[in-house]
Amino acid sequence: MKKSKVFWAYVAIAIIVYAVVQFSMSSGMIGSYYSNMLIIMCVNIILAVSLHLIIGITGQFSIGHAGFMAVGAYISAIVTMKLDLPFIVAIVAAGVVALFAGLLIGIPTLRLRGDYLAIATLGFAEIIRIVIVNIDYVGGAAGMTVSRQTTWTYAFFAMVITIIVIANYTKSRHGRACIAIREDEIAADAMGINTTYYKVVAFAIGAFFAGVAGAIFSHQLFFIQPTSFGFLKSFDILIYVVLGGLGSLSGSVLAAVLLTIVSTYLAEFPETRMIIYSLVLILVMLYRPTGLLGTKEITQFFKFGKKGGKNV
Amino acid sequence: MTNLLLNVEQLGIQFGGLKAVQNVDMQLFEGELIGLIGPNGAGKTTTFNMLTGVYAPTTGSITFQNEKISGLDPYKVTQKGISRTFQNIRLFKELTVLENVEVANHSLATHGIIASILRLPSFFKGEQKMEDESLAFLKIFGLDTYKDEFAKNLPYGMQRRLEIARALAANPRLLLLDEPAAGMNPQETHELMELIAFIRKEFNLTILLIEHDMNLVMGICERIYVLDHGQLIADGTPEEIRSNPKVIEAYLGEEVVE
Amino acid sequence: MEWLQQLVNGISIGSIYALIALGYTMVYGIIKLINFAHGDVFMIGAFIGFWAISRWDMGFIPALLLAMVICAVLGVIIERVAYKRLRNSTRIAALITAIGVSLLIENLMIFFRGAQSAVYPPTIENKTIDVFGAQINSLSLLILAVSIGLMILLQFIVHKTKIGKAMRAVSHDAEAAKLMGINVDNTISATFAIGSALAGAAGVIFGLYYTRIDPLMGIVPGIKAFIAAVLGGIGSIPGAMVGGMLLGVVETFVSAMGFSSWRDAAAFLILIIILIFKPSGLFGKNTREKV
Numbered sequence: 076m077k078k079s080k081v082f083w084a085y086v087a088i089a090i091i092v093y094a095v096v097q098f099s100m101s102s103g104m105i106g107s108y109y110s111n112m113l114i115i116m117c118v119n120i121i122l123a124v125s126l127h128l129i130i131g132i133t134g135q136f137s138i139g140h141a142g143f144m145a146v147g148a149y150i151s152a153i154v155t156m157k158l159d160l161p162f163i164v165a166i167v168a169a170g171v172v173a174l175f176a177g178l179l180i181g182i183p184t185l186r187l188r189g190d191y192l193a194i195a196t197l198g199f200a201e202i203i204r205i206v207i208v209n210i211d212y213v214g215g216a217a218g219m220t221v222s223r224q225t226t227w228t229y230a231f232f233a234m235v236i237t238i239i240v241i242a243n244y245t246k247s248r249h250g251r252a253c254i255a256i257r258e259d260e261i262a263a264d265a266m267g268i269n270t271t272y273y274k275v276v277a278f279a280i281g282a283f284f285a286g287v288a289g290a291i292f293s294h295q296l297f298f299i300q301p302t303s304f305g306f307l308k309s310f311d312i313l314i315y316v317v318l319g320g321l322g323s324l325s326g327s328v329l330a331a332v333l334l335t336i337v338s339t340y341l342a343e344f345p346e347t348r349m350i351i352y353s354l355v356l357i358l359v360m361l362y363r364p365t366g367l368l369g370t371k372e373i374t375q376f377f378k379f380g381k382k383g384g385k386n387v
Numbered sequence: 388m389t390n391l392l393l394n395v396e397q398l399g400i401q402f403g404g405l406k407a408v409q410n411v412d413m414q415l416f417e418g419e420l421i422g423l424i425g426p427n428g429a430g431k432t433t434t435f436n437m438l439t440g441v442y443a444p445t446t447g448s449i450t451f452q453n454e455k456i457s458g459l460d461p462y463k464v465t466q467k468g469i470s471r472t473f474q475n476i477r478l479f480k481e482l483t484v485l486e487n488v489e490v491a492n493h494s495l496a497t498h499g500i501i502a503s504i505l506r507l508p509s510f511f512k513g514e515q516k517m518e519d520e521s522l523a524f525l526k527i528f529g530l531d532t533y534k535d536e537f538a539k540n541l542p543y544g545m546q547r548r549l550e551i552a553r554a555l556a557a558n559p560r561l562l563l564l565d566e567p568a569a570g571m572n573p574q575e576t577h578e579l580m581e582l583i584a585f586i587r588k589e590f591n592l593t594i595l596l597i598e599h600d601m602n603l604v605m606g607i608c609e610r611i612y613v614l615d616h617g618q619l620i621a622d623g624t625p626e627e628i629r630s631n632p633k634v635i636e637a638y639l640g641e642e643v644v645e
Numbered sequence: 646m647e648w649l650q651q652l653v654n655g656i657s658i659g660s661i662y663a664l665i666a667l668g669y670t671m672v673y674g675i676i677k678l679i680n681f682a683h684g685d686v687f688m689i690g691a692f693i694g695f696w697a698i699s700r701w702d703m704g705f706i707p708a709l710l711l712a713m714v715i716c717a718v719l720g721v722i723i724e725r726v727a728y729k730r731l732r733n734s735t736r737i738a739a740l741i742t743a744i745g746v747s748l749l750i751e752n753l754m755i756f757f758r759g760a761q762s763a764v765y766p767p768t769i770e771n772k773t774i775d776v777f778g779a780q781i782n783s784l785s786l787l788i789l790a791v792s793i794g795l796m797i798l799l800q801f802i803v804h805k806t807k808i809g810k811a812m813r814a815v816s817h818d819a820e821a822a823k824l825m826g827i828n829v830d831n832t833i834s835a836t837f838a839i840g841s842a843l844a845g846a847a848g849v850i851f852g853l854y855y856t857r858i859d860p861l862m863g864i865v866p867g868i869k870a871f872i873a874a875v876l877g878g879i880g881s882i883p884g885a886m887v888g889g890m891l892l893g894v895v896e897t898f899v900s901a902m903g904f905s906s907w908r909d910a911a912a913f914l915i916l917i918i919i920l921i922f923k924p925s926g927l928f929g930k931n932t933r934e935k936v
Contacts, residue, residue, distance in 0.1 A: 247514065
């Protein structure tokens with residue numbers, strides 16, 4: 076009974092945040108600079124939370140998440156720009172195609188472990204990028220123009236849905252199976268858990284939302300290019316998850332929020348931004364390898380606290 | 388009582404050029420409590436790993452309830468009704484005690500991924516059922532008061548118990564215990580053995596037990612298999628094993644060291 | 646004779662991959678770390694060589710040696726500062742740190758000297774030699790000669806010297822090596838020094854051959870070299886050499902057949918196929934997890 080009260084409290088907070096920001100945007104209190112930042116923040120949260128499911132919950136080190144984002148960005152662009160279908164169709168198509176890409180890549184590679192898996196996913200993401208470069212239909216290396224159709228409403232609700240789906244999945248027998256795999260794959264197998272299946276499922280769900288993030292992202296940017304989805308983008312997403320705490324959903328949300336703000340202010344100085352990012356990455360690994368929150372959720376720190384990120 | 392549950396024929400495995408286990412024949416009948424003993428490095432755990440599908444045997448076959456199971460993946464073997472514990476405790480450290488058992492209870496509920504995401508009624512029903520069942524197992528092992536502790540925070544003896552509770556929750560017909568009393572003091576060992584005898588009756592289980600401590604195995608097992616250098620050198624009742632010259636020879640070096 | 650020419654080209658670029666791959670494979674063999682920053686050490690080597698030749702008027706050989714020495718020092722610093730503390734943490738934590746170090750070196754370089762590329766001055770006369778009707782340029786042969794020379798030297802160090810024996814012992818079993826009185830820390834540092842020196846040499850050779858260098862030039866050859874190491878069997882020194890050459894030849898032929906924009910994809914495809922079907926590579930050993 077108490078749990079559902081907490082749930083409705085979150086829903087209320089989410090609606091208030093949405094309404095306040097929406098009102099501020101439409102009344103011009105938040106300019107285009109900050110509304111762009113807020114939308115990119117939502118995109119980054121979706122990416123962080125979806126990778127959190129793969130790395131933080133299931134323990135499978137994928138460092139090619141930008142590959143799925145690229146699939147989503149391009150598929151959605153094709154749907155709106157070439158096929159002239161509505162944006163919402165494009166978002167769903169982006170997620171579904173990315174999901175299939177996740178299955179295609181996940182089924183052969185998820186037999187690998189640890190750093191070998193990491194390298195294989197990086198390789199696949201690069202292959203996706205090279206394939207896009209070689210498709211003239213979507214502009215090849217030169218890129219593709221996309222009309223801006225993303226609004227705060229799309230970005231915000233896509234983010235909320237991502238968080239709800241992944242939080243609910245995690246707190247079920249399926250999510251427990253995934254955590255068991257992270258903790259000890261051999262023991263999980265011995266307890267009757269089909270480890271390959273659950274790894275692939277986590278990968279596919281993660282890929283779906285990365286695809287959705289790609290769709291929102293491409294329709295915010297006016298213009299997409301394969302280079303935007305290289306492994307530097309994958310590392311960006313990885314940093315959110317690692318910094319926030321492997322296994323902590325609110326941690327990855329918090330990290331995505333903080334780092335989006337940092338990188339917005341440092342947009343003019345990309346190498347300074349990357350120097351800060353890389354130092355953060357190294358220092359976190361050396362002195363606090365569990366990340367900011369470890370596996371804990373932010374609610375475990377403040378008993379009556381709000382869910383991280385939603386109120387920023 | 389005389390139904391053949393597990394039939395192992397000519398089982399063997401080779402790692403590179405090394406024949407780790409060879410020509411092992413074993414028959415386990417329903418309801419038996421069997422010991423598998425042997426000196427260090429005799430191939431006991433390797434045999435377990437073959438029985439549970441972790442290693443695929445290079446020769447021979449394993450038949451469980453008249454069904455060939457050699458070559459199946461571990462999770463399928465578990466679903467067929469064989470579950471195990473590990474010599475070097477392998478709990479899910481960052482899950483709570485209750486959740487550890489619930490993982491093994493996985494197949495008890497049927498709510499799917501979509502139902503879980505949408506929080507459909509079948510989700511709540513299924514999760515409740517898993518929780519109740521898991522709590523019942525924890526109660527038997529005296530772990531119910533620790534249900535919300537992380538497994539990694541339990542004292543050593545409790546961790547060993549939790550491993551058995553978890554294996555039991557996978558709903559086995561045959562339970563394989565790999566040195567369940569390792570590192571326990573005599574008092575704890577004694578309690579554990581009583582517990583094993585109890586769950587065997589309560590759940591109508593067949594149990595195969597690896598144990599290093601000869602006296603302990605002699606005390607509770609009805610039959611014993613002895614492995615040495617990867618081969619079975621004897622099997623029989625505790626009395627027969629005790630007086631078997633081959634067994635004495637295999638163990639002699641060990642006993643002196645200990 | 647077109648194919649012979651391509652083959653020589655392939656082996657030349659492959660020998661650059663092989664030199665970098667050696668560092669990957671030695672480090673992986675000894676501490677099980679994919680040293681992502683290795684490609685950036687290669688980049689630093691290329692810049693040291695560039696400065697040595699264009700600013701300090703050094704010849705090719707002194708520039709090569711200087712780059713090797715400075716990269717060796719850099720390799721040891723990276724190991725001592727970033728990786729040493731991680732010996733007992735998970736391999737993934739180590740991998741993430743390595744990615745961090747890589748990004749840091751690249752961006753510090755951009756921060757201090759800018760992202761623009763530099764062009765190597767022509768130091769060595771490049772003649773084309775006619776071999777059985779194939780036009781082979783002398784630079785390719787020089788690259789090949791230097792690489793092979795360094796590899797022979799490495800074989801000598803690993804198999805005939807005390808430090809080489811210590812390296813093999815530590816990679817086999819660090820604990821046992823320690824008990825036998827081997828200084829594990831120094832051995833690991835020596836491994837980084839040797840691997841980084843080779844990468845530095847590869848950087849200078851790369852600069853001579855392709856002339857254009859920039860702060861991000863290490864990323865792609867670094868990953869290619871890693872692929873070469875995996876192809877040969879990570880941890881195996883002859884494997885890295887053969888893997889590097891093989892990858893170079895495959896890439897050259899893919900380009901020659903008119904698929905140059907797919908060249909990198911071919912390399913990644915090889916990586917994935919090897920990882921999935923034969924993760925131990927051509928020369929590696931199989932390992933299994935203990936249960």
